[in-house]
Amino acid sequence: MRVYGHDPDNPQQGPQPGREYVELLGGPLDGQLHDVTGMSPTEQQEGALLITEQGAYGPGGRADYALGDEPGRWEWRGDVP
Template identity: 50%
Template sequence: MDEQEFMRGRVYGADHDDAGPRPDHTYAQLVGGPLDGLLLDITDRPGRPGRAPGEPVALVTEIGRYGPGGRSLYAPRPHDGTRYDWHGDTP
């Protein structure tokens, strides 16, 4: 299993021992970029389905263009709060 396969269905920022989604939470799928396939917990964020669009997020990652400490930028798709598209990396 390669790294991308391993990461699919895992929750961004979750402990490796508890990286699966929880039934009482709402998630958006990260699409594209280094975090492609991970789930972002949006339970307490604007942008949950049926609510106003969410805000873009800068997620810390070690596997982006800028290595450890860099961030990958994701923004919700218009009219689809269940997917956040990658918009590049930043230091």
């Protein structure tokens, strides 16, 4: 499984030991993992705007992901410029 922000050609693109990840569900980053190591529970609850070239706003646009119904998974809430 690929980790968000890692170069797809990097052989170390998968999850690394000692790190904490959430799975991204839906949207342009569906199926990727996002490293939340070091984020507080409150920050994890709020989610993040993740840069993506594949969203509705093209390169530099962001995909909005936040905690969904299942722990360890963030659900896509839409794209923003």
